[in-house]
Amino acid sequence: MTDIIEFETVTKSFGALTVLDRFDFRVRQGEKVTLIGPSGSGKSTVLRILMTLEPFEGGNIRIAGQSYHMPDGKGPFRATQAHLFNIRKHVGMLFQQFNLFPHMTVLRNITEAPVSVLGLSKAEARERAMDLLAMVGLSDKATFYPNQLSGGQQQRVAIARALAMRPKVLLFDEPTSALDPELVGEVLNVIRKLAEEHDLTMIMVTHEMRFAREISDRVCFFDKGRIVEEGPPDQLLVRPSHPRTAAFLAAVLGESSRPPLPDDADRQVSRNGPQPHPDTPAQVLGRAGAAA
Ligand SMILES: Nc1ncnc2c1ncn2[C@@H]1O[C@H](COP(=O)(O)OP(=O)(O)OP(=O)(O)O)[C@@H](O)[C@H]1O
Numbered sequence: 001m002t003d004i005i006e007f008e009t010v011t012k013s014f015g016a017l018t019v020l021d022r023f024d025f026r027v028r029q030g031e032k033v034t035l036i037g038p039s040g041s042g043k044s045t046v047l048r049i050l051m052t053l054e055p056f057e058g059g060n061i062r063i064a065g066q067s068y069h070m071p072d073g074k075g076p077f078r079a080t081q082a083h084l085f086n087i088r089k090h091v092g093m094l095f096q097q098f099n100l101f102p103h104m105t106v107l108r109n110i111t112e113a114p115v116s117v118l119g120l121s122k123a124e125a126r127e128r129a130m131d132l133l134a135m136v137g138l139s140d141k142a143t144f145y146p147n148q149l150s151g152g153q154q155q156r157v158a159i160a161r162a163l164a165m166r167p168k169v170l171l172f173d174e175p176t177s178a179l180d181p182e183l184v185g186e187v188l189n190v191i192r193k194l195a196e197e198h199d200l201t202m203i204m205v206t207h208e209m210r211f212a213r214e215i216s217d218r219v220c221f222f223d224k225g226r227i228v229e230e231g232p233p234d235q236l237l238v239r240p241s242h243p244r245t246a247a248f249l250a251a252v253l254g255e256s257s258r259p260p261l262p263d264d265a266d267r268q269v270s271r272n273g274p275q276p277h278p279d280t281p282a283q284v285l286g287r288a289g290a291a292a
Contacts, residue, residue: 004029004064004168004201005050011058012045019045020225022059027169030199034212034233037222038248043205047171050203051093052084064090064168089117092162093171096178098154100146100161106133107142110161118165125164132160136190152183156190163194170194172204184208191215209253213237221245 005027012020019042027033035043048054049061052068061068066087070079100109110132111125120128133139136156146154155175162170172191176184188211195202195215206212212219213233220230221242229242240246 002029003027004031005203006062007046007059008061009059010049010056010061012042012049012054012056018225020049020056023225025220025227027201027203029168030201032195032202032215032217033204034216034219035203035205035222036207036209036212036219036248036252037228041222042225043222044173047093047173047203047205050169050171051091052088063087066090089165090168091171092165092167092169094155094158094162094173094175096174098146098151098158098178100154100158102146104145105142106138106144106146106149106157109146109157110164113161114164128164129160132163133157135163135193136160137186150183151179152186155179155187159187159190159194167200169201169203172202172206174205174207176206176208207252209237209249221248223248 003026005025007023007025009022009024010020011018011022023042023046025046035046037043045054049056050063068079068087070083101112104112107126107129110129111120111122114120114125114128115122130139130142133142136159138153138156138160141149141153141157146157149157175191176187179187188208191202191204192211192215194200202215204212204216216233218230219233219236220227221236221240221244222228223244229236229240229245236245237249240249
């Protein structure tokens with residue numbers, strides 16, 4: 001299988017802070033990859049660069065064989081809008097906060113870009129949108145406005161909107177983290193269906209470890225802008241070989257798999273650093289798998 005995404009020695013800084021330092025990363029066509037790791041380790045930055053929302057200073061990225069550099073070798077900082085647009089058309093992205101247009105109906109949210117960017121007729125765009133709304137289980141909400149929908153429904157519309165552009169790569173930046181717990185399942189079900197039924201390449205940043213184990217071909221553990229360890233989910237999430245991966249998983253799985261404690265409000269630490277926990281990742285994920 002060919003690599004649809006290639007990062008070669010990519011460097012990205014915010015002022016004095018180097019977030020990615022000669023970062024290499026490849027994703028195969030159709031692969032489902034999950035990025036996990038502590039807060040601030042650079043996971044979202046990777047997605048935002050891929051979506052051309054952030055420039056980078058060094059190295060190169062290719063997506064679907066197309067370089068982020070201009071054909072004359074000029075770096076991505078100096079790429080024209082037309083060049084960036086050509087790259088961006090391969091990629092769709094789901095954000096934590098859905099980012100639907102509040103003044104447009106659900107249908108218009110989905111048809112707007114296919115009509116204005118891809119040049120589809122209104123009828124073609126509508127047909128595509130209605131098929132996608134059926135896929136995400138929201139055929140009856142086409143005329144609603146975003147504020148008339150639950151968070152889970154809004155995120156499902158956002159998925160339909162991204163798919164309407166027929167991207168080759170779909171990026172998910174913690175797509176369920178802004179949702180009430182009871183709404184998480186419906187969004188994960190749609191993503192699960194996408195992963196099972198489509199050859200779409202998917203890269204996801206998530207703290208939903210059980211879900212990551214279920215849908216990913218590969219999980220990458222990030223720390224300080226580097227992939228410290230990567231592998232199939234059953235290996236990395238269950239039998240991590242790097243101590244930092246093991247400590248991170250113990251903290252995250254420990255937090256999500258036990259009932260809340262009275263002092264939880266003061267602890268807010270699980271994503272920021274490892275915390276000791278009596279369970280191993282294998283025990284916790286094993287229990288989760290048994291319960292599912
Ligand atoms: N626009 C920005 N300006 C300055 N610093 C930024 C900006 N965006 C991100 N950073 C910094 O870059 C680092 C990496 O951020 P990033 O959002 O990629 O981390 P992350 O691993 O996705 O974290 P989280 O899990 O909390 O979303 C952090 O230290 C963050 O504060």
